[in-house]
Amino acid sequence: xxxxxxxxxxxxxxxxxxxxxxxxxxxxxxxxxxxxxxxxxxxxxxxxxxxxxxxxxxxxxxxxxxxxxxxxxxxxxxxxxxxxxxxxxxxxxxxxxxxxxxxxxxxxxxxxxxxxxxxxxxxxxxxxxxxxxxxxxxxxxxxxxxxxxxxxxxxxxxxxxxxxxxxxxxxxxxxxxxxxxxxxxxxxxxxxxxxxxxxxxxxxxxxxxxxxxxxxxxxxxxxxxxxxxxxxxxxxxxxxxxxxxxxxxxxxxxxxxxxxxxxxxxxxxxxxxxxxxxxxxxxxxxxxxxxxxxxxxxxxxxxxxxxxxxxxxxxxxxxxxxxxxxxxxxxxxxxxxx
Numbered sequence: 158x159x160x161x162x163x164x165x166x167x168x169x170x171x172x173x174x175x176x177x178x179x180x181x182x183x184x185x186x187x188x189x190x191x192x193x194x195x196x197x198x199x200x201x202x203x204x205x206x207x208x209x210x211x212x213x214x215x216x217x218x219x220x221x222x223x224x225x226x227x228x229x230x231x232x233x234x235x236x237x238x239x240x241x242x243x244x245x246x247x248x249x250x251x252x253x254x255x256x257x258x259x260x261x262x263x264x265x266x267x268x269x270x271x272x273x274x275x276x277x278x279x280x281x282x283x284x285x286x287x288x289x290x291x292x293x294x295x296x297x298x299x300x301x302x303x304x305x306x307x308x309x310x311x312x313x314x315x316x317x318x319x320x321x322x323x324x325x326x327x328x329x330x331x332x333x334x335x336x337x338x339x340x341x342x343x344x345x346x347x348x349x350x351x352x353x354x355x356x357x358x359x360x361x362x363x364x365x366x367x368x369x370x371x372x373x374x375x376x377x378x379x380x381x382x383x384x385x386x387x388x389x390x391x392x393x394x395x396x397x398x399x400x401x402x403x404x405x406x407x408x409x410x411x412x413x414x415x416x417x418x419x420x421x422x423x424x425x426x427x428x429x430x431x432x433x434x435x436x437x438x439x440x441x442x443x444x445x446x447x448x449x450x451x452x453x454x455x456x457x458x459x460x461x462x463x464x465x466x467x468x469x470x471x472x473x474x475x476x477x478x479x480x481x482x483x484x485x486x487x488x489x490x491x492x493x494x495x
Contacts, residue, residue, distance in 0.1 A: 160352035161214040162313040162391070165256055171199025171224040171240035173278030173301030176286070179232030180294065191294060192234050193284040196301045199277025200224030200240035206249045206265035211355075213247065213311055224275070227301055230283040240277055250316040250394065256308040266316065266394075274309070278302030312390065315353055317369035319483055320395030322423075324415055325373030327401040328440035330354075331470035333370045336480065353391045360484055369395060374422055389426045397486055398435045399479075404454050405447045413457060436466060436482060443469040 174196025181189030202224050216222075225240035253263040253274065263272040281299030288295055321329040333339045337356025353371045360366065371388040392398060400419070404412045416437075424431040437458055441447050451467060458465045466482060468475035 161212050161217050162353070162388075164213045164217045164311050165220065166216060166309050166311065167221050167306070168202045168243075168275055168309055169221075169223040169306040170202050170243075170275035170304045171277040172226040172304040173197070173199045173280045174227035174229045174237035174240075175301045176281035176283035176298030177230035177232060177235075177237075178284045178296060178298045181233070188293075191284040191288050192232050193298050194230035194232070194234050194236040195283050195286070196230045196280030196299075197227030197237035197239040198280050199227045199301070199304055200242045201273050201277050202275040202305075203242050203244050203271055203273050204251075204253060204263065204265060205244060205246050205271045206251060206268060207246045208249055208268045210246055210248045213251070213313055216245070216247070216311065224277055224304075226304075227277065227280045229301075230280070230298070234283070234285055236283075237280060239280070242277075247311060248313050250314045252312045252314060254310045254312065256310040262309065275305040275307060278304050314394055315355055315369045315391040316367065317355060317391075317395050318366040318487060319358075319368045319397045319399060320392035321368065321370045321401060322392065322398050322419065322435070323373060323401035324403065324419065327373065327403045328470055329370050329373070329401055332399075332401065332438075332440070332468070332476075333368050335470040335473065335476060337368060339368075339370070353388055358480070360480060364484070364488070366483065366487055374419055389423070389430065392433075393427065393430055395433070397483060398433050399438050399483075400435045401438045401440050402454075403440050403447075404450045405441050405444045407446065407450045412454065434486070436479070436486075437463055438479060439465055439467040441469060441471075442467045442474060443472050 176196050177193035179193040181192045183189060222243060222245060224243035227240045228237035230237045249268055251265050252261060254261055262274060279302040281301045284295045284298045323329055333356045336358045339354050339356030353369060356368045357365050358368050369391055371391050402412050402416055439451060442451060455465045466475060466479045468479055
């Protein structure tokens, strides 16, 4: 299934049904009087978050969404039926924004959470409602209330406890495939990961947490370099960021400069995202070049007060220690998790 995380919709609620002007004309009834019924209420536009949906793909092909209009009132005091509500199901983590102003209208973060985005118009009252002692035969009724409409933008932000951050080919996909059932594409060329993916990581005592992998970020992403900043929004809900650093390219590239450039890109995208706590992970320690450079790199990070977790997704070395640290930050010490 194609991953679509942004879509624009034109949503319209239902118009209220018009009230009816009618009079009773029945045999043996001398004074029939007004008998126009009320119009029905227009349908609402309702959004609901559902865990069984992972993309906004279906809505991309249906950009115009309209609830049913209320039915008009009828004679003999018969009221018009209300229009059916339009229920639109979206993935958990969907943010609904006004497409014109950018204002957040709703943020659906829980399964089953509903929001009435647009209310249907009220039905108009029939002429039977307006009969009085001085006006026993009113010849007017109310029209139905107008519908509401809005151009909205849906943005999906993945719901994850841990987000993976790093340059292309830093080992993000290898790690998430090692610790979860997620199977992203893994290859030895940049931008192997083109769309975000989620994996559920099992831990001790039957606990688990959700990990998100996004395409790699490079310097200049804020200007559109690489895949740009588009997928960084999927890390905004993560409580912890794992910043993966690949030092196997040394001395051809400077991993410390790359580490700082990615943090700069985070700050340019969102100061709140840049302020999130990070765990620095040195990957590919099964490679001889990484082993040779690791002591100096580790000393630099620790000299700046940053703990480092060397791992190898290929052999599993260091992965358990990393998971213990994630669990400690999420729930407390590893002993408490048992």
